[in-house]
Amino acid sequence: MKRSFYLFNPGLMERKDNTLKFTPISIDEQGNETKQPSRFIPIEDVAVLYAFGSLKANSSLYNFLGQRDVPVHFFDYYENYTGSFMPRAGLLSGKALLAQAKTYQSSKKRVELARKFIQGAAWNMVMNLNYYNRRGKELEGQIAEMKEFAQTLPEAKTVEEVMGTEGNIRRIYYSAFDIVLDDFKFGSRTKQPPENEVNALVSFGNMMCYTETLRAIHQTQLNPTISFLHKPGERRYSLCLDISEIFKPIIVDRVIFKVLNKHVLQKSHFDWKLNSCLLNDKGKKIFVAAMEERYNETFRHRSLGRNVSYRHLIKLECYKLLKDILGIEEYKPFKMYW
Template identity: 40%
Template sequence: MPRDHYLFSNGRLRRRQNTLWFERATGDRIPADDPDDTGAPSGSLVGEKAVLPVEAVDALHLFGEVDLNSKLVVFLAQQRVPVHVYDYYGNYAATLYPREYLLSGRLTVAQADHYLRPTKRLALARAFVGASLFNVRRTLLYHEKRAGDAGPIRDALAAVEREAARVPDEPAVPELMAAEGRARDAYYRAWPAVLGPATAAAFPYDGRTRRPPQNALNAAISFGNALCYAVCLKALYRTALDPTVSFLHEPGDRRYSLALDLAEVFKPLLVDRAIFRLLKTGRLRPKHFEPRLGGTYLTDAGRRRFVEAWDERLRRTVKHRGLGRHVSYERLVRLDAYRLVRHLTDPGDPYVGFRAWW
């Protein structure tokens, strides 16, 4: 079964016949914004190779400094393997997106039509926000029963439910995004109660900060959100949807905004719950974060630990109520993309967004 592979080491990735070969390099990575960076590869190749059969690779995530050549890029495109690239600090940077192979002019026209018609777009935007807040609420309810001090969690639940009740009546997309933002702020304020006194003391939360994240907890959230975006983008690639035409986030240049829409639905289930487990079990500790350039980021060891837990979470299965069989968490994302396809091509089958039942 193909799966995602994560490369943290520096080195060179190349094609050898129909196999991927990765040759590791010595030396530490150099930040791209380092004034002494010459653009040359960091370190030197040591001859140590790892073999990745291409049929076992669903996507590649490059966290190390990896050299590629055009032959490899062509080969990966032929094999329909997207490559997600992250910068020195673990921020999502880019994707080598293979040429689309699932083409549907009918779906492309329908997707554009739903964006251009305000009523249709608003209905989809409401579905994304409604599903996102539902999953936030499920996460809070799960931890309310287990928290020593459930008062802040109950306060957050009340705030999220107030905003969720407003979603069907919000008149425009900006108001929907504002409602979701207010609910998220209340949700994040409850995280110290979810984590418990000891963990919250080690990972204090004093507001959501980005670009750069100002503390360890914000760094974990930003890193997890980047991974979730990549998973959603891969799911969209396996459909005929155009990832640049979105409904909640405004389509723009140089980004796959539909992946942002889909990620809103799955962040509570995939990212937030993974962070809670990592911090509460001690797999991530303060030593796995470091200050850099006015912000805080995961160290290389911290990113490795996060990705290990992330991969475990994506492969976890749950019995699907509609299908009657077990499917992985990652498969749930693909199924939600398929539901969006059905809605766009058959308006009688409305998209409601994935809603966790556990």
Template identity: 35%
Template sequence: MPKPVYVFSSGRLSRLANTIVFETDASPQGEQVKERKRHLPVEQVSELYLFGEVDLNKRFLEFMAQKGVLLHFFNRFGYYVGSFYPREHLLSGYLTLRQAEHYLDSRRRLVLAQKFVAGGLENIRRLLLKEVAKGREVEGVLDLLEELLPRVGEAQSVGELMALEGRAREAYYGAWTALLGEEWALERSRRPPRDPINSLLSFANSLLYTSILAQIYQTHLDPRIGYLHETNYRRHALNLDVAEVFKPPLVDRLIFRLIRLGQIKAGHFLREGQGVFLSESGRRLVTEEWEKLMQTTYRHPSLRRSVSYRTTLRLELYKLEKHLIGEQPYTPYRLR
């Protein structure tokens, strides 16, 4: 089964027959420079995550488009820059019309936006219940979530939903001090992230956004049409919607584990200007642990078989497709 490949070194990407070739320069030895090549059969690659300075040409991009391989670009600070999203090979005109109809109809759009917000807040609630069971005191945030969750279905607009979600997440992030300690106290700042925990959270969120985008490519959905996030000049919005449901069970749990096991350390962060960013070793660590998480399997309650979390993202999108064509109402994923 094709898998994502993460490229941290600088070099050149090219095509050789049906193979992706990555050439990078090794450390100079005397006056000579040894050139290293890595060959990747294209059938084994679903996405390329490019963190280093990489050269490529149009012929290579044509090859990626032909094979349906997505490229995700990150700058030297680990900021997600954008993706090369090949022409949608599975895009369905019928489903695109249904997506557009659900967006243009304010009532149907609100229903889906409510589902995404309710799914995200319910997964936060379930995650915090697990923390309470471990003896951590976050009852105040749980009480607020219990108060806000019923109001999601009463919201009259997407703006009201966003405000409600913002209030819940602010309280939730405020509880990270109790969950992780003073060193990892979280007050959200994004561009640039002002401390290690914001840097870690932003980077992990980017991995989630791109993972969902890659799964959307394997469905008939158009990633440009979202419901909670505005569909306008933004390149992609649907992956941001679906990410709201999966941030607590995937991103937040990953961060909790990295910190509690002592895997992430002060040396994994760099301060540059007014921002704090993950170093290359920090990005390598987080992507390795992220990939392990995405390949982790569990027994799916309705399918009655083992599925990975990457497959779970695809299944979530299939549920959304069924909602759009009127086959079955969408029910967000719930943290077990």
């Protein structure tokens, strides 16, 4: 089975015959580079590459990755997503592209889809808090406030109003983190840079969810640059932001609660530099492993009547959206029911 590979160390990636050869490079304080023993990665095992360290490569490698439909996602030192190498889309459809653009240009349809994305996200956030409320965390107040704001979504007439309601819901939701978490404090949401451990995990996890959503979109006929909730812009895959809103509570937040409350991640797994807090290399590996475990976890899907993984669930959401855009079936966001 193909899987994700995470490259945390700087190194050289090459094509060697019909496989990948990765040579880690260590750099001392004077900037001198030393090559470490190489590792061979069978291309048949690779679904996607995540590069967190400096990656040296040439066009021959990217031609090979493109032929094998393997994307590469890049992150900077501060764990921010900076871009991707995406193979040529194999499911191009002029009909789907025109329908997606037409849907965006219809203010009524765009607002309708934007509302649905936030309705799904709000529902899943409430379900997260319900889960911990049943375990004695006393979250009734936050749950009631979030439901009250969510009930106003059908009245939103513009995307800006939808985004405003989403901001209120998420503000209340994040305020509940300090109750859910036992030993860590979230405080307010800070992004660039994150100012504490929980903010660091939220930012890192959201970026992972964003790139996984991009991968799912790439496997459909959707165009990742045409979005409905977030404003399309230059050099960004804004549709990933739309769809990932639904899955951040289900995947990212559940993983954060688990690794912190079960002490899988501790303060020693974070580094503080220049008023910023980031996962160190060991912490990244632990969190990535927990995210991969969540992606591969399966549950019984009510509509399909079979078990599906959370990774496959994101792809199913993309197909549901595509069906709505093509006028086949109305889109209904995934809502967690446990």
